[in-house]
Amino acid sequence: MHLMCLCTILHGMSSLTSQKRHAYVTAAAIVVAVLLWLILGGIYTLVVGSDQDEEEMSFDDFPKVSVVSSSAQKKVRMLNVYGNAKPKILTRLKSQTSGKIATIVAREGSFLKQGDVILALEKEDKPQQVEEAKALLKQRDLEYKAAKSLFKKGHKSETELAKAFTELQNAQTNLATRQLMLSYTSLRAPFDGWLDKVEVEEGDVVKANETLVGSFIDDTQILILGHVPEKFVTSLTEGELVEVQFLDGRKSTGYINFISRIASDVTRTYEVQVTIDNVKREFASGMTAQLMLPTTEFLAHAIKPSYLALNAQGDIGVKVVIGKDLVKFYAVEVIGHEGDTMWVAGLPEQATIISLGQGFVSSGQRVMVVR
Numbered sequence: 001m002h003l004m005c006l007c008t009i010l011h012g013m014s015s016l017t018s019q020k021r022h023a024y025v026t027a028a029a030i031v032v033a034v035l036l037w038l039i040l041g042g043i044y045t046l047v048v049g050s051d052q053d054e055e056e057m058s059f060d061d062f063p064k065v066s067v068v069s070s071s072a073q074k075k076v077r078m079l080n081v082y083g084n085a086k087p088k089i090l091t092r093l094k095s096q097t098s099g100k101i102a103t104i105v106a107r108e109g110s111f112l113k114q115g116d117v118i119l120a121l122e123k124e125d126k127p128q129q130v131e132e133a134k135a136l137l138k139q140r141d142l143e144y145k146a147a148k149s150l151f152k153k154g155h156k157s158e159t160e161l162a163k164a165f166t167e168l169q170n171a172q173t174n175l176a177t178r179q180l181m182l183s184y185t186s187l188r189a190p191f192d193g194w195l196d197k198v199e200v201e202e203g204d205v206v207k208a209n210e211t212l213v214g215s216f217i218d219d220t221q222i223l224i225l226g227h228v229p230e231k232f233v234t235s236l237t238e239g240e241l242v243e244v245q246f247l248d249g250r251k252s253t254g255y256i257n258f259i260s261r262i263a264s265d266v267t268r269t270y271e272v273q274v275t276i277d278n279v280k281r282e283f284a285s286g287m288t289a290q291l292m293l294p295t296t297e298f299l300a301h302a303i304k305p306s307y308l309a310l311n312a313q314g315d316i317g318v319k320v321v322i323g324k325d326l327v328k329f330y331a332v333e334v335i336g337h338e339g340d341t342m343w344v345a346g347l348p349e350q351a352t353i354i355s356l357g358q359g360f361v362s363s364g365q366r367v368m369v370v371r
Contacts, residue, residue, distance in 0.1 A: 062368045066356035067321055072299035072349045078243075078336055079235075079293040081272075083226030086285045088275060089193065089218040095121065095206045097184035108198050108214075112189035119198075119213065121185040121206070130182055133175035140164075140171035184208075193218035219285065222278045224254065226291045227269035233259065235295035242274045243292040246283065252276045256293070300335050300343040301351060308332075309358045318344065319358040320351045321369055327354070329363040 099121035106118045147164035150156035189195070198214040200206065206213060224244060228236065236259050244252045254276030263270055274291055276283070283289075301318075309319050309329070317331040332346035347353075352369075354361070361367055 062325065062366050063357060063361050064368045064370050065321070065327075065354045065358065065361060066370050067352045068355045070301045070303065070347070070351050070353050072301055072347065072351075074297055075300040075335060075343055076294045077296050077298055079228060079232050079295050081226040081228055081291050081293065082288060083224040083272075083274070083291055085222045085224050085283055085287045085289060087217040087219040088221040088223050089191070091190055091216045093118070093187060093190075093213040093216055094209055094211060095184065095187055095213055096208055097121065097181055098206060098208045099124065099185060100205050101200055101202050104198060104200075104202055106189075106195050106198075108195055110195050112193065112195060112216075114189055114191045116189045118187045118189060118195060118216075119200070120187075123182065123185050126178070126182040126185060130175070130178045133171070133178040137168075137171040137175050140168040144168040187213060190216060191218060217285070219281060220277070220279050221275055222283055222285070223257075224274040224276065224289050224291055226272050226274070226293075227264065227267060228272055228293065229269055230263060232293075232295055233270040233272075236272065236293060240294050242294070244274065244276055244289050245292070246287055246289045250282065252283070298335070298345050299349060300345045301347050301353070302338075302341045302343055303353060304340065304355070305342055307353055307355055307358070309354075311363065318347060318351075319354045319361065319363070320347065321354060321367065322352075325366045325369060327361050327363055327365045327367055 102120050102122045104119045106112055106116065112118070144164040144167070147156050147161050151158065151161045194217050196215045196217045199212050200214070204211075236256060238256050238259060240256050242254050242256060244254055246252075254274045256272060257275045258271075258273035260271040272291070272293065303318065307318055308316055311317060311329045311331070315331045316334070317329050319327055319329050322328045330347050330351075332344040335343040335345055337343070354367075357367075
Protein backbone atom coordinates (compact mmCIF):
# COMPACT_ATOMS: atom_id res chain seq x y z
CA MET A 1 0.00 0.00 0.00
CA HIS A 2 2.92 2.28 0.81
CA LEU A 3 4.33 1.75 -2.69
CA MET A 4 1.01 2.61 -4.39
CA CYS A 5 0.94 5.92 -2.58
CA LEU A 6 4.47 6.71 -3.68
CA CYS A 7 3.66 5.96 -7.35
CA THR A 8 0.59 8.24 -7.23
CA ILE A 9 2.65 11.12 -5.87
CA LEU A 10 5.33 10.74 -8.55
CA HIS A 11 2.71 10.62 -11.35
CA GLY A 12 1.14 13.83 -10.14
CA MET A 13 4.46 15.61 -10.09
CA SER A 14 4.91 15.24 -13.84
CA SER A 15 2.14 17.85 -14.61
CA LEU A 16 3.28 20.56 -12.17
CA THR A 17 5.37 23.72 -12.72
CA SER A 18 9.02 23.83 -11.74
CA GLN A 19 8.46 25.63 -8.44
CA LYS A 20 5.67 23.41 -7.38
CA ARG A 21 7.59 20.35 -8.60
CA HIS A 22 10.49 21.22 -6.27
CA ALA A 23 8.14 21.35 -3.30
CA TYR A 24 6.62 18.08 -4.26
CA VAL A 25 10.08 16.43 -4.61
CA THR A 26 10.94 17.45 -1.09
CA ALA A 27 7.67 16.05 0.20
CA ALA A 28 8.14 12.84 -1.77
CA ALA A 29 11.62 12.30 -0.30
CA ILE A 30 10.19 12.64 3.16
CA VAL A 31 7.44 10.13 2.34
CA VAL A 32 9.97 7.64 0.90
CA ALA A 33 12.13 7.88 3.99
CA VAL A 34 9.11 7.26 6.21
CA LEU A 35 8.02 4.28 4.10
CA LEU A 36 11.52 2.70 4.19
CA TRP A 37 11.65 3.10 7.95
CA LEU A 38 8.27 1.40 8.30
CA ILE A 39 9.19 -1.48 5.97
CA LEU A 40 12.62 -2.22 7.49
CA GLY A 41 11.26 -1.90 11.01
CA GLY A 42 8.61 -4.51 10.25
CA ILE A 43 11.16 -6.97 8.90
CA TYR A 44 13.37 -6.55 11.97
CA THR A 45 10.37 -7.08 14.20
CA LEU A 46 9.55 -10.35 12.37
CA VAL A 47 13.11 -11.72 12.67
CA VAL A 48 13.63 -10.78 16.28
CA GLY A 49 10.17 -12.00 17.22
CA SER A 50 10.86 -15.36 15.59
CA ASP A 51 14.16 -15.86 17.54
CA GLN A 52 12.48 -14.88 20.78
CA ASP A 53 9.72 -17.45 20.19
CA GLU A 54 12.35 -20.20 19.68
CA GLU A 55 14.14 -19.24 22.86
CA GLU A 56 10.89 -19.23 24.80
CA MET A 57 10.04 -22.72 23.38
CA SER A 58 13.47 -24.21 24.30
CA PHE A 59 13.14 -23.01 27.86
CA ASP A 60 9.49 -23.83 28.54
CA ASP A 61 8.42 -26.43 26.00
CA PHE A 62 11.35 -28.95 25.83
CA PRO A 63 10.45 -32.38 27.31
CA LYS A 64 11.31 -32.71 30.96
CA VAL A 65 13.32 -35.74 32.10
CA SER A 66 14.64 -36.91 35.46
CA VAL A 67 18.27 -37.98 35.68
CA VAL A 68 20.68 -39.68 38.07
CA SER A 69 24.45 -39.33 38.10
CA SER A 70 26.35 -42.61 37.89
CA SER A 71 30.01 -43.55 38.15
CA ALA A 72 31.34 -46.79 36.65
CA GLN A 73 32.78 -49.41 38.97
CA LYS A 74 35.22 -52.24 38.30
CA LYS A 75 33.42 -55.55 37.99
CA VAL A 76 34.39 -59.05 36.94
CA ARG A 77 32.60 -60.61 34.02
CA MET A 78 31.10 -63.93 35.12
CA LEU A 79 30.75 -66.86 32.76
CA ASN A 80 27.90 -69.14 33.81
CA VAL A 81 28.20 -72.80 32.83
CA TYR A 82 26.52 -75.95 34.11
CA GLY A 83 28.41 -78.98 35.31
CA ASN A 84 27.98 -82.27 37.15
CA ALA A 85 29.37 -83.24 40.54
CA LYS A 86 31.58 -86.23 41.25
CA PRO A 87 33.75 -87.28 44.22
CA LYS A 88 37.22 -85.84 44.16
CA ILE A 89 38.59 -89.31 44.95
CA LEU A 90 36.94 -92.38 43.45
CA THR A 91 38.60 -95.79 43.50
CA ARG A 92 37.41 -98.88 41.64
CA LEU A 93 38.11 -101.79 43.97
CA LYS A 94 39.73 -104.94 42.60
CA SER A 95 41.27 -107.86 44.41
CA GLN A 96 45.02 -108.30 44.03
CA THR A 97 44.76 -112.07 44.27
CA SER A 98 42.41 -114.65 42.87
CA GLY A 99 40.04 -116.64 45.05
CA LYS A 100 36.52 -117.23 46.32
CA ILE A 101 34.81 -114.60 48.51
CA ALA A 102 34.40 -116.03 52.00
CA THR A 103 32.62 -113.07 53.63
CA ILE A 104 31.66 -109.48 52.94
CA VAL A 105 32.41 -107.51 56.07
CA ALA A 106 31.40 -103.93 55.24
CA ARG A 107 28.00 -102.73 54.09
CA GLU A 108 27.37 -100.43 51.15
CA GLY A 109 27.27 -96.82 52.25
CA SER A 110 29.34 -97.40 55.39
CA PHE A 111 32.23 -95.14 56.40
CA LEU A 112 35.56 -96.94 56.81
CA LYS A 113 38.94 -95.91 58.11
CA GLN A 114 42.00 -96.67 56.05
CA GLY A 115 42.87 -100.36 56.47
CA ASP A 116 39.40 -101.53 57.56
CA VAL A 117 38.40 -104.84 55.96
CA ILE A 118 35.78 -104.67 53.22
CA LEU A 119 35.67 -108.38 52.33
CA ALA A 120 37.74 -111.55 52.82
CA LEU A 121 38.64 -114.30 50.38
CA GLU A 122 39.17 -117.91 51.35
CA LYS A 123 42.76 -118.20 52.53
CA GLU A 124 43.22 -121.77 51.24
CA ASP A 125 46.83 -122.89 52.03
CA LYS A 126 48.29 -119.40 52.20
CA PRO A 127 48.71 -119.43 56.04
CA GLN A 128 50.59 -122.75 55.77
CA GLN A 129 52.83 -121.29 53.07
CA VAL A 130 53.69 -118.42 55.40
CA GLU A 131 54.63 -120.83 58.20
CA GLU A 132 56.82 -122.86 55.84
CA ALA A 133 58.52 -119.67 54.66
CA LYS A 134 59.20 -118.68 58.28
CA ALA A 135 60.77 -122.08 59.00
CA LEU A 136 62.92 -121.90 55.90
CA LEU A 137 64.06 -118.39 56.84
CA LYS A 138 65.04 -119.60 60.29
CA GLN A 139 67.06 -122.42 58.77
CA ARG A 140 68.82 -120.11 56.28
CA ASP A 141 69.62 -117.70 59.08
CA LEU A 142 71.32 -120.43 61.12
CA GLU A 143 73.23 -121.65 58.08
CA TYR A 144 74.49 -118.16 57.34
CA LYS A 145 75.59 -117.59 60.93
CA ALA A 146 77.48 -120.91 60.89
CA ALA A 147 79.13 -120.12 57.56
CA LYS A 148 80.15 -116.73 58.86
CA SER A 149 81.73 -118.25 61.98
CA LEU A 150 83.61 -120.85 59.97
CA PHE A 151 84.78 -118.21 57.51
CA LYS A 152 86.35 -116.24 60.36
CA LYS A 153 88.20 -119.39 61.47
CA GLY A 154 89.35 -120.05 57.91
CA HIS A 155 87.22 -123.15 57.39
CA LYS A 156 84.85 -121.59 54.80
CA SER A 157 85.72 -119.76 51.63
CA GLU A 158 84.39 -116.33 50.78
CA THR A 159 82.34 -117.88 47.98
CA GLU A 160 80.65 -120.29 50.39
CA LEU A 161 79.86 -117.40 52.74
CA ALA A 162 78.35 -115.38 49.89
CA LYS A 163 76.20 -118.34 48.85
CA ALA A 164 74.84 -118.73 52.40
CA PHE A 165 74.04 -115.02 52.53
CA THR A 166 72.21 -115.19 49.18
CA GLU A 167 70.09 -118.12 50.37
CA LEU A 168 69.22 -116.15 53.50
CA GLN A 169 68.08 -113.18 51.40
CA ASN A 170 65.99 -115.46 49.18
CA ALA A 171 64.30 -116.90 52.24
CA GLN A 172 63.50 -113.40 53.49
CA THR A 173 61.99 -112.45 50.12
CA ASN A 174 59.99 -115.69 50.01
CA LEU A 175 58.48 -115.01 53.44
CA ALA A 176 57.59 -111.43 52.48
CA THR A 177 55.90 -112.66 49.31
CA ARG A 178 53.89 -115.34 51.15
CA GLN A 179 52.79 -112.83 53.78
CA LEU A 180 51.76 -110.35 51.10
CA MET A 181 49.69 -112.97 49.26
CA LEU A 182 47.99 -113.83 52.53
CA SER A 183 47.23 -110.15 53.19
CA TYR A 184 45.65 -109.89 49.73
CA THR A 185 42.91 -112.26 50.84
CA SER A 186 41.52 -109.32 52.83
CA LEU A 187 40.39 -106.38 50.69
CA ARG A 188 40.84 -103.24 52.79
CA ALA A 189 39.81 -99.57 52.58
CA PRO A 190 42.55 -97.68 50.68
CA PHE A 191 41.86 -94.45 52.61
CA ASP A 192 39.31 -92.91 54.93
CA GLY A 193 36.08 -92.84 52.97
CA TRP A 194 32.78 -94.43 52.05
CA LEU A 195 32.06 -97.81 50.53
CA ASP A 196 29.77 -96.57 47.81
CA LYS A 197 29.02 -99.81 45.99
CA VAL A 198 29.68 -103.56 46.29
CA GLU A 199 29.53 -105.42 42.98
CA VAL A 200 30.03 -109.02 44.24
CA GLU A 201 28.43 -111.50 46.62
CA GLU A 202 29.74 -114.11 49.02
CA GLY A 203 30.78 -117.23 47.13
CA ASP A 204 31.76 -115.36 43.97
CA VAL A 205 35.15 -116.11 42.48
CA VAL A 206 37.30 -113.09 41.64
CA LYS A 207 40.33 -112.87 39.39
CA ALA A 208 43.37 -110.90 40.45
CA ASN A 209 43.27 -107.30 39.13
CA GLU A 210 40.34 -108.08 36.83
CA THR A 211 37.08 -108.50 38.72
CA LEU A 212 35.44 -105.25 39.79
CA VAL A 213 34.58 -105.70 43.46
CA GLY A 214 33.11 -102.27 44.22
CA SER A 215 33.74 -98.53 44.41
CA PHE A 216 35.16 -96.52 47.29
CA ILE A 217 34.98 -92.75 47.52
CA ASP A 218 36.14 -89.79 49.53
CA ASP A 219 33.55 -87.08 48.91
CA THR A 220 34.55 -84.70 51.68
CA GLN A 221 35.50 -82.66 48.64
CA ILE A 222 33.68 -82.92 45.34
CA LEU A 223 34.48 -81.80 41.82
CA ILE A 224 32.09 -79.93 39.55
CA LEU A 225 33.01 -80.62 35.94
CA GLY A 226 31.97 -77.96 33.42
CA HIS A 227 32.94 -77.04 29.87
CA VAL A 228 33.75 -73.54 28.61
CA PRO A 229 33.96 -72.14 25.04
CA GLU A 230 37.42 -71.59 23.62
CA LYS A 231 37.13 -67.79 23.65
CA PHE A 232 36.91 -67.82 27.46
CA VAL A 233 39.40 -70.53 28.42
CA THR A 234 42.42 -68.20 28.42
CA SER A 235 40.57 -65.80 30.77
CA LEU A 236 40.32 -68.41 33.53
CA THR A 237 42.94 -68.89 36.24
CA GLU A 238 43.53 -71.91 38.46
CA GLY A 239 42.91 -71.07 42.10
CA GLU A 240 40.24 -68.45 41.36
CA LEU A 241 37.21 -68.53 43.67
CA VAL A 242 33.97 -69.69 42.06
CA GLU A 243 30.37 -69.35 43.20
CA VAL A 244 28.43 -72.60 42.80
CA GLN A 245 24.65 -72.96 42.84
CA PHE A 246 22.86 -76.30 42.68
CA LEU A 247 19.49 -76.82 41.03
CA ASP A 248 17.76 -77.07 44.40
CA GLY A 249 18.94 -73.54 45.24
CA ARG A 250 21.75 -74.45 47.66
CA LYS A 251 24.98 -72.51 47.20
CA SER A 252 28.64 -73.08 47.92
CA THR A 253 32.02 -71.55 47.12
CA GLY A 254 34.89 -73.43 45.53
CA TYR A 255 37.99 -72.82 43.46
CA ILE A 256 39.23 -73.77 40.00
CA ASN A 257 41.69 -76.62 40.41
CA PHE A 258 42.05 -77.74 36.79
CA ILE A 259 41.68 -76.22 33.31
CA SER A 260 42.11 -78.55 30.36
CA ARG A 261 44.34 -77.36 27.54
CA ILE A 262 42.89 -79.83 25.04
CA ALA A 263 39.49 -79.08 23.48
CA SER A 264 36.83 -81.72 23.00
CA ASP A 265 36.82 -83.00 19.43
CA VAL A 266 33.01 -82.93 19.42
CA THR A 267 32.07 -79.69 21.22
CA ARG A 268 35.34 -77.72 20.90
CA THR A 269 34.99 -76.79 24.57
CA TYR A 270 37.49 -77.14 27.42
CA GLU A 271 36.90 -79.02 30.65
CA VAL A 272 37.12 -77.03 33.88
CA GLN A 273 37.09 -78.62 37.34
CA VAL A 274 35.94 -76.73 40.42
CA THR A 275 36.55 -78.16 43.91
CA ILE A 276 34.14 -77.47 46.77
CA ASP A 277 34.16 -78.68 50.38
CA ASN A 278 31.58 -81.33 51.23
CA VAL A 279 32.48 -82.38 54.78
CA LYS A 280 28.81 -82.58 55.76
CA ARG A 281 28.09 -84.63 52.62
CA GLU A 282 25.41 -82.19 51.52
CA PHE A 283 26.08 -82.71 47.83
CA ALA A 284 26.01 -86.03 46.02
CA SER A 285 27.79 -87.26 42.93
CA GLY A 286 25.85 -86.60 39.75
CA MET A 287 24.11 -83.44 40.96
CA THR A 288 23.90 -80.55 38.48
CA ALA A 289 25.28 -77.18 39.47
CA GLN A 290 25.83 -73.78 37.89
CA LEU A 291 29.38 -72.46 37.99
CA MET A 292 29.88 -68.68 37.99
CA LEU A 293 33.40 -68.48 36.61
CA PRO A 294 35.29 -65.15 36.86
CA THR A 295 36.83 -64.07 33.56
CA THR A 296 37.80 -60.47 32.70
CA GLU A 297 37.50 -57.15 34.54
CA PHE A 298 35.49 -54.27 33.06
CA LEU A 299 33.79 -50.98 34.01
CA ALA A 300 30.06 -51.18 34.64
CA HIS A 301 27.21 -49.06 35.98
CA ALA A 302 24.58 -50.21 38.47
CA ILE A 303 21.14 -49.24 37.17
CA LYS A 304 17.50 -50.14 37.66
CA PRO A 305 15.91 -52.21 34.89
CA SER A 306 13.41 -49.37 34.33
CA TYR A 307 16.24 -47.18 32.99
CA LEU A 308 16.60 -49.37 29.89
CA ALA A 309 15.28 -48.16 26.55
CA LEU A 310 15.23 -49.20 22.90
CA ASN A 311 16.51 -47.26 19.92
CA ALA A 312 14.95 -47.23 16.45
CA GLN A 313 16.91 -50.38 15.52
CA GLY A 314 15.60 -52.25 18.55
CA ASP A 315 18.92 -52.26 20.44
CA ILE A 316 18.76 -52.34 24.24
CA GLY A 317 20.49 -49.38 25.80
CA VAL A 318 20.40 -46.40 28.12
CA LYS A 319 19.69 -42.75 27.29
CA VAL A 320 21.96 -40.19 28.90
CA VAL A 321 22.18 -36.40 28.87
CA ILE A 322 25.32 -34.99 27.26
CA GLY A 323 26.33 -31.48 28.29
CA LYS A 324 23.37 -29.56 29.64
CA ASP A 325 20.42 -30.79 27.64
CA LEU A 326 21.31 -33.11 24.72
CA VAL A 327 20.06 -36.71 24.69
CA LYS A 328 22.35 -39.54 23.53
CA PHE A 329 21.61 -43.26 23.31
CA TYR A 330 24.23 -45.87 24.29
CA ALA A 331 23.77 -49.54 23.52
CA VAL A 332 24.69 -51.57 26.62
CA GLU A 333 25.41 -55.16 27.57
CA VAL A 334 23.74 -56.54 30.66
CA ILE A 335 26.50 -58.22 32.67
CA GLY A 336 24.73 -59.40 35.81
CA HIS A 337 22.08 -58.82 38.44
CA GLU A 338 22.17 -58.14 42.17
CA GLY A 339 18.70 -58.01 43.68
CA ASP A 340 16.70 -55.30 41.89
CA THR A 341 19.87 -53.80 40.37
CA MET A 342 21.54 -54.78 37.12
CA TRP A 343 25.09 -54.15 35.95
CA VAL A 344 25.58 -52.85 32.42
CA ALA A 345 28.66 -52.14 30.33
CA GLY A 346 28.94 -49.71 27.43
CA LEU A 347 28.37 -46.34 29.10
CA PRO A 348 30.98 -43.60 29.67
CA GLU A 349 32.80 -43.79 32.99
CA GLN A 350 30.74 -40.82 34.23
CA ALA A 351 27.15 -40.70 32.98
CA THR A 352 24.03 -38.64 33.58
CA ILE A 353 21.41 -41.32 33.06
CA ILE A 354 17.80 -40.48 32.22
CA SER A 355 15.80 -42.29 34.88
CA LEU A 356 12.32 -41.03 34.02
CA GLY A 357 10.93 -39.88 30.68
CA GLN A 358 13.40 -41.74 28.48
CA GLY A 359 10.54 -43.29 26.52
CA PHE A 360 9.40 -39.89 25.25
CA VAL A 361 12.71 -38.53 23.97
CA SER A 362 15.14 -39.62 21.30
CA SER A 363 18.86 -39.34 20.66
CA GLY A 364 19.85 -35.83 19.52
CA GLN A 365 16.84 -34.18 21.12
CA ARG A 366 17.16 -31.31 23.62
CA VAL A 367 15.49 -31.76 27.02
CA MET A 368 14.93 -29.94 30.26
CA VAL A 369 16.75 -31.78 33.05
CA VAL A 370 15.00 -32.22 36.38
CA ARG A 371 17.08 -33.58 39.25
